[in-house]
Amino acid sequence: MLLLLSLSLALSLILLLGAAAMERAAILGRINGANGLTILVALIVSAAASLVVALLAGWIGGWSALLSVLAGSALYHWAMTKLLLGGLQAIASRIAAGDRAKTPSR
Numbered sequence: 001m002l003l004l005l006s007l008s009l010a011l012s013l014i015l016l017l018g019a020a021a022m023e024r025a026a027i028l029g030r031i032n033g034a035n036g037l038t039i040l041v042a043l044i045v046s047a048a049a050s051l052v053v054a055l056l057a058g059w060i061g062g063w064s065a066l067l068s069v070l071a072g073s074a075l076y077h078w079a080m081t082k083l084l085l086g087g088l089q090a091i092a093s094r095i096a097a098g099d100r101a102k103t104p105s106r
Contacts, residue, residue, distance in 0.1 A: 001060050005069070008053040009076075012046045019043075020084045027092050030099075039084060047077050 019042030026035055050073040058066025 001057060001065070004053065004056060004060075008050065012050065012076075015042050015046055016080055016084060020088065023088050024091060027088065027095060030095070039088070043077065043081060046080075047073070050077070 016039075019038045022038045023035065026033075026038075050069075054066055054069040054073060057069040
């Protein structure tokens with residue numbers, strides 16, 4: 001069971017950090033469009049995959065394993081959302097402040 005949980009956590013981290021890197025590149029490149037969509041889709045895919053992992057954990061270890069994996073997954077995804085979106089917002093704010101400073105005043 002530890003192998004299953006470790007593998008799913010590693011894949012989730014790769015997915016979420018890859019999406020955050022794509023969002024960061026879009027912000028730094030000043031690309032307008034569906035900003036935030038990549039991280040949103042990555043979070044939804046990761047959360048949906050964690051439900052499958054929780055079901056497998058429940059099948060292997062019973063109800064207590066299912067509930068503990070669900071609780072851990074909810075906490076993990078909440079923390080990753082706060083950390084990733086907070087970092088991306090800080091980058092966006094820094095870029096916007098720099099752009100405002102470069103714009104000539106009237």
